[in-house]
Amino acid sequence: MKIESSQTSREKEIENLKKYKYGFSTDIESTKAPKGLSEEVIKFISNIKKEPQWLLDWRLKAYHRLKALKEPNWQKPKYPKIDYQDLYYYSAPKSFKEKPKSLDDLDPKLLETYKKLGIPLQEQKRLNNIAVDAVFDSVSVATTFKDKLTEKGIIFCSISEAVQKHPELVKKYLGSVIPLSDHFFATLNSAVFTDGSFVYVPPGVKCPMELSTYFRINASDTGQFERTLIIADKGSYVSYLEGCTAPMRDENQLHAANVELVALDDAEIKYSTVQNWYPGDKDGKGGIYNFVTKRGLCKGKNSKISWTQVETGSAITWKYPSCILKGDNSIGEFYSIAITNNHQKADTGTKMIHLGKNTKSKIISKGISAGFSDMTYRGLVDISKKANNSRNYTQCDSLLMGNKCGAHTIPYIKNKNSDSNLAHEATTSKISEEQLHYCQQRGLNSEEAVGLIVNGFCKEVLQQLPMEFAVEAQKLVGISLEGSVG
Amino acid sequence: MEERLKIDFEKSFKNSSFSTKNINIKKEFLNKFIKEGLPNKSLENWKFSDISQIIKKEIGDLSFYNDISAPSKIDPSIYLNGLEQNSIVFVNGRPEKIDFQFEEKNKLEILDDFELNKDYSDINSLINLNNAFVDKSFKIVVKENYSFKKPLVIYHYTNKKVKSKNINLRLNFILEKNSSLKLIDVLNDASEKNFINTFYNFKINQDAILKNYKIDIKNNSNIKYIFTNIEQEKNSLSETFIASSGSDFIKNEINCNLNGEHSSAFVNGIFSLNKQKHHEIRTSINHLTEHTKSSQLIKSVLENDAKAVYQGKIYVSSKAQKTDGYQLSKAILLDETTEFNAKPELEIYADDVKCSHGSASGSLNENSIFYLMSRGLNYKEAKELLISGFLLDVIEKITDSEIKSLIKKMIGSQE
Incomplete structure (x- = not known):
């Protein structure tokens, strides 16, 4: 009897998991900028955020540059043309005219939302030692554990706050990794970015806890353009997590964020993402277009930047978290799991640009496609003339489930230095019948067996995630593939 | 360039016997080429080798009209020694000698009339150029169940008479059921600064075998593009070997369609480059049906400002279950001035396949x-x-x- 009941509860659990559980929307009044993209809208955003003149000028420069840029179209997943005049570029909960001083002033509806998402903002309820910056549509709603971080001299706040309180740092580093006129989406972001996180870790400080941002798109017809800037000063260390969800809507929503990381001498930044934007329904209707520019600069000697990403959501994921290895002996790492199911599409990978001597990079990418989805790994390893004794190791494996989906690998390898060593490997395969048979023989049903094998396939990457995230990511891997077997 | 093209185009068929229909088709190709121009690096396939710039820099003003009415002498030193062979000799793009002394004449068919059709019009602008200007298209048919007794050697020879010219060549081979052919292409140039654009087309029918060896080892300052299209039917086999080292620039492009079950394709190549040479091999192996196999191995040794590019693609359609695709490229860079670029690409739509690629480059151990x-x-x-x-x-x-x-x-x- 007992077994039976546990089975039904398991079935229920699966049934629950199959649905996109973050698909609710919060009914909250919001202030929006006028629809469309224009100088006025940019001035509106800048004004509402009480930004200094230099930042407004910077935004306008980006806006004028944008007019000359064309939307790129070399990517594998094609999408219908986006009407940039039909979007809201700013949306904030109405209660946000003034940023609340403490959580007590926060709209209870917002607190409720984050509780539903599993991100309690009240510190005492938080079991783990993670400081969270929660971003709701275009604004940062709360940052936790601030005092504890301030004690160490660590600045962790929303970027709007940083512009007010630490303008010298923002001015120095904003756009230093992703230049204003980098490419279409990055430039768009530079013109209209609304909020995001700012982290500065002073020299020699090891950040005592994981820093985390939780992004949530709520309002419809909005694009989310957040900007994250992380600076690790000499000899410091920081680990940063990013999570994202959005409500279920029939239309596609654009998310074009910019993330810049700067690591000075001997500093290390670890950036982990669990991306679970709404992927659209079974027939590919709706979902988020996740066109994000993420780039890290290993500016100093012996610095290290490590990207880890678990990409399970979004209708289209199109991003290449990259490392520019400028400092001698710097290290860049990229660990990625990308899972596409139903009609999801992904074109993701990394760029490792070796400029300094003795630089090392490592790329581990695991792609899993199921249903009607399409997945592309696209990566660049570029070893410049002066990057003596550089090393790169790349491994990208793909797993296919069914013959309606696709898995592609497009690595670009450029080597201009005879002293360097590059190795690239890629394989594509399916789950073998023997492995499945073995697991089923041991009493697992076929879905559990696939889950186990897939988790094994992804293990190398999952290991790189911080503990709390790893468990969640593992679950997510399982959920994303539900219904793709059999 | 447009004016020049039009004038040269008029010249090119003045003395020839093209039918009006063919001339019209050629005109269409010419207009297409004028519209697109020479490929440049904004095109994905030409990203690493901007042939438009290379021609501009190395040749400058290119003339498209190549007069082949007058015969030329064949320099006997071009022949490969120590090999019993059938041979075809092209001098400056003109066929001077066709010799099948070792074969049974009724087992093969050689046609040199020009049959133009609109196939192959969407490959790239160089193929359009080839179609617009090529004078003769050879068609060699190897009859059913016949195996060539000796290899066929095609000598692509140019002498000092031509300079800054565009030479276009076109060869079609049909291997009928259960036939086999060994083909050696020897590129041998005494000329300087020409652009030689060659288009090969192979149709390999059931159980037939093609072995093709392309050898470019004599130093010369010409710029070359060789496009090879291979269509393979059931149980057929193709083996291509490329030795790439002589010309200043050469791009070998191979497009192979595995249309029949149990067909297999092998591509192997070496780059041995020095002195500012820039060579590229680009392959595209398309697995279009079940149980097909392909394997590619490319190795490069680079020295002295040399640059090698390998773009290899394995495409597996959703029908092509049980595909076995393999690809490996390795490069040794001997000094600081060299460059190796690779783009090993997999595009896979079927799940029960075994596909892998690897690429490594570095210095001597x-x-x-x-x-x-x-x-x-x-x-x-x-x-x-x-x-x-x-x-x-x-x-x-x-x-x-x-x-x-x-x-x-x-x-x-x-x-």
Whole structure:
């Protein structure tokens, strides 16, 4: 009897998991900028955020540059043309005219939302030692554990706050990794970015806890353009997590964020993402277009930047978290799991640009496609003339489930230095019948067996995630593939 | 360039016997080419080799009209020694000699009339250029159940009479059921600064075997593009070997469609480059049905401002279950001035497949050199031994032993 009941509860659990559980929307009044993209809208955003003149000028420069840029179209997943005049570029909960001083002033509806998402903002309820910056549509709603971080001299706040309180740092580093006129989406972001996180870790400080941002798109017809800037000063260390969800809507929503990381001498930044934007329904209707520019600069000697990403959501994921290895002996790492199911599409990978001597990079990418989805790994390893004794190791494996989906690998390898060593490997395969048979023989049903094998396939990457995230990511891997077997 | 093209185009068919229909088709191709121009690096396939810039820089003003009415003498030194062979000799793009002395005449068919059709119009602008200006298209048919007794050697020879010219060549081969052909292309140039644009088309029917060896080892300053299209039916096999080292610029492009079950394609190549040479191999192996196999191995040794590019693609359609695709490229960069670019690409739509690719590049292993030197070799000898060992791997893949030893000799004498 007992077994039976546990089975039904398991079935229920699966049934629950199959649905996109973050698909609710919060009914909250919001202030929006006028629809469309224009100088006025940019001035509106800048004004509402009480930004200094230099930042407004910077935004306008980006806006004028944008007019000359064309939307790129070399990517594998094609999408219908986006009407940039039909979007809201700013949306904030109405209660946000003034940023609340403490959580007590926060709209209870917002607190409720984050509780539903599993991100309690009240510190005492938080079991783990993670400081969270929660971003709701275009604004940062709360940052936790601030005092504890301030004690160490660590600045962790929303970027709007940083512009007010630490303008010298923002001015120095904003756009230093992703230049204003980098490419279409990055430039768009530079013109209209609304909020995001700012982290500065002073020299020699090891950040005592994981820093985390939780992004949530709520309002419809909005694009989310957040900007994250992380600076690790000499000899410091920081680990940063990013999570994202959005409500279920029939239309596609654009998310074009910019993330810049700067690591000075001997500093290390670890950036982990669990991306679970709404992927659209079974027939590919709706979902988020996740066109994000993420780039890290290993500016100093012996610095290290490590990207880890678990990409399970979004209708289209199109991003290449990259490392520019400028400092001698710097290290860049990229660990990625990308899972596409139903009609999801992904074109993701990394760029490792070796400029300094003795630089090392490592790329581990695991792609899993199921249903009607399409997945592309696209990566660049570029070893410049002066990057003596550089090393790169790349491994990208793909797993296919069914013959309606696709898995592609497009690595670009450029080597201009005879002293360097590059190795690239890629394989594509399916789950073998023997492995499945073995697991089923041991009493697992076929879905559990696939889950186990897939988790094994992804293990190398999952290991790189911080503990709390790893468990969640593992679950997510399982959920994303539900219904793709059999 | 447009004016020049139009004038040269008028000249090109003044003395020839093209039908009005053919002329109209040619005009269409010409207009297409004028519209697109020479490929440049904004096109994905030409990203690493901007042929438009290269031609501009190395040749400058290119003339498209190549008068082949007058015969030329064949320099006897171009022949490969020590090999019983059938031969076709092209001098400056004009066929001067066709000799099938070892074969049964009724088992093959040689047609040199020009049949133009609109196929192959969407490949790239160089193929359009080829279609617009080519004078003669050879068609060689190997009849059912016939195997060539001796290899066929095609000599692509140019002499000093041509300069800054665009030479277009077109060859079609049809291998009927259960036939086989060994084909050696020897590129041999005494001319300078020409752009030679060659288009090969192979149709390999059921159970037929094609072995094609393309050898470009004589130093010359010409710019070359060779496009090879291979269509393979059931149980057929193709083996392509490319030795790429002589020309200033050469791009070998192979498009192979595996249309029939159990067909297989092998592409092997070596780059041995120095002195600012820039070579590229681009392959696209399309697995279009079940149980097909392909394997590619490319090795490069680069020195002295040389640049090698390998773009290899394995495409597996959703029908092509049980595909086995393999691809490996390795490069040794001997000094700071060289560059190796690779883009090994997999595009896969079927799940029950085994596909992998690998790419590695780096310097010579110091430990291996040390080992050899400790055994009494000097540095230069040790280096040479390691390089020839590295390249030998690819040459060993040649399945015809006679041709293998011939190529070994040719490459060996070069170093």
